[in-house]
Amino acid sequence: xxxxxxxxxxxxxxxxxxxxxxxxxxxxxxxxxxxxxxxxxxxxxxxxxxxxxxxxxxxxxxxxxxxxxxxxxxxxxxxxxxxxxxxxxxxxxxxxxxxxxxxxxxxxxxxxxxxxxxxxxxxxxxxxxxxxxxxxxxxxxxxxxxxxxxxxxxxxxxxxxxxxxxxxxxxxxxxxxxxxxxxxxxxxxxxxxxxxxxxxxxxxxxxxxxxxxx
Numbered sequence: 001x002x003x004x005x006x007x008x009x010x011x012x013x014x015x016x017x018x019x020x021x022x023x024x025x026x027x028x029x030x031x032x033x034x035x036x037x038x039x040x041x042x043x044x045x046x047x048x049x050x051x052x053x054x055x056x057x058x059x060x061x062x063x064x065x066x067x068x069x070x071x072x073x074x075x076x077x078x079x080x081x082x083x084x085x086x087x088x089x090x091x092x093x094x095x096x097x098x099x100x101x102x103x104x105x106x107x108x109x110x111x112x113x114x115x116x117x118x119x120x121x122x123x124x125x126x127x128x129x130x131x132x133x134x135x136x137x138x139x140x141x142x143x144x145x146x147x148x149x150x151x152x153x154x155x156x157x158x159x160x161x162x163x164x165x166x167x168x169x170x171x172x173x174x175x176x177x178x179x180x181x182x183x184x185x186x187x188x189x190x191x192x193x194x195x196x197x198x199x200x201x202x203x204x205x206x207x208x209x210x211x212x213x214x
Contacts, residue, residue, distance in 0.1 A: 013042075013044055013048060013052070014052050016042040016043065016044065017038065017042045017044060017049060017052055017053065017059070018059070018062060018063055018066065019042070020038055020041035020042035021033070021038045021041075021042070021056075021059045021060070021063065022063050022105065022109070023041065024037060024038060024041055025060065025063070025108075025109065025112050026105065026108035026109065026112065029112055029115060029116055030056065030060065030112050030113075030115075030116040030120060030123055031116055031119065031120065033056065035049060035050070035055065035056065038056075038059065057122050057123065057126055060123060060126060060127070061126040061127075061129075061130050063109065064109065064126065064127050064130040064131050065130040065134075067100075067105075067106060067109070067131070068130060068131060068134045068135065070100075071097065071100045071135070072138060076092065076096070079092060079093055079096075079142070080142075082142075082145050082146060082149060085151070086146055086151045086152070086198075086201075086202050086206050087198045087199060087201075087202035087206065088198075089146075089198075090165065090194075090197070090198035090201055090202065091191075091194050091195045091197075091198035091199075092194075093139075093142075093194075093198075094165070094168075094169050094193070094194030094195075094197050094198055095187075095190050095191055095194035095195075097135070097169065098169055098173075098174070098185075098190045098193065098194055099190060101169075101170075101174065102173075102174065102177050102185045102190070107177060107178050109127075110178055111178060113127040114178075132166075135166075136162050136163075136166070139162045139165065139166075140158055140159065140162050143156075143158045143161055143162060144158060150207055151206065151207055152205050152206065152207055153205055153206070153207055154207075156205045161201060161204075161205055164200075164201065164204075165197055165201050168196070168197035168200060168201075169193065169194065169197050171193065173185065173189055173190075173193055
């Protein structure tokens with residue numbers, strides 16, 4: 001797989017800053033949080049804080065990018081290696097992504113963007129670029145690998161497939177969880193949804209069995 005966010009070594013102070021900022025953003029929203037508050041919560045000086053981050057936008061963007069790195073790092077190697085049939089791989093990938101996206105911390109960050117994005121468009125842009133755009137790029141790269149193995153129909157529209165797959169996953173379960181209208185999300189919630197999304201994509205765009213190359 002060629003599309004990834006480069007892993008980075010994080011110093012203890014930078015780690016403390018990121019953790020403190022994430023907690024503050026989730027509790028108070030983006031607007032009310034000041035760099036002074038982040039410095040106090042992280043127990044670092046303002047000079048140290050600004051040596052690592054130019055402002056709140058940069059802080060929030062790195063928090064989102066780090067979530068994407070964590071999400072990609074957890075992708076099973078069998079998926080990266082294209083070792084499974086299309087539908088089974090999509091079902092596993094969808095379940096993996098839903099588990100991550102429905103984590104309380106990830107949902108809280110999403111709510112911050114929704115509530116603050118209109119007032120601070122740079123925040124929404126940073127989130128969109130570091131989150132959805134990055135994940136779509138990863139999926140497009142993976143789908144291209146599937147296409148090269150003959151597992152998709154010739155000339156299958158990869159960008160459309162990626163968008164449809166994400167849309168199928170981000171259904172009522174994701175909306176209710178993000179709005180805080182559901183209880184804890186379980187595997188019994190996640191796996192059927194991921195399987196249905198995978199089945200729909202495989203039936204629409206999967207190649208005939210005789211066309212598949214390993």
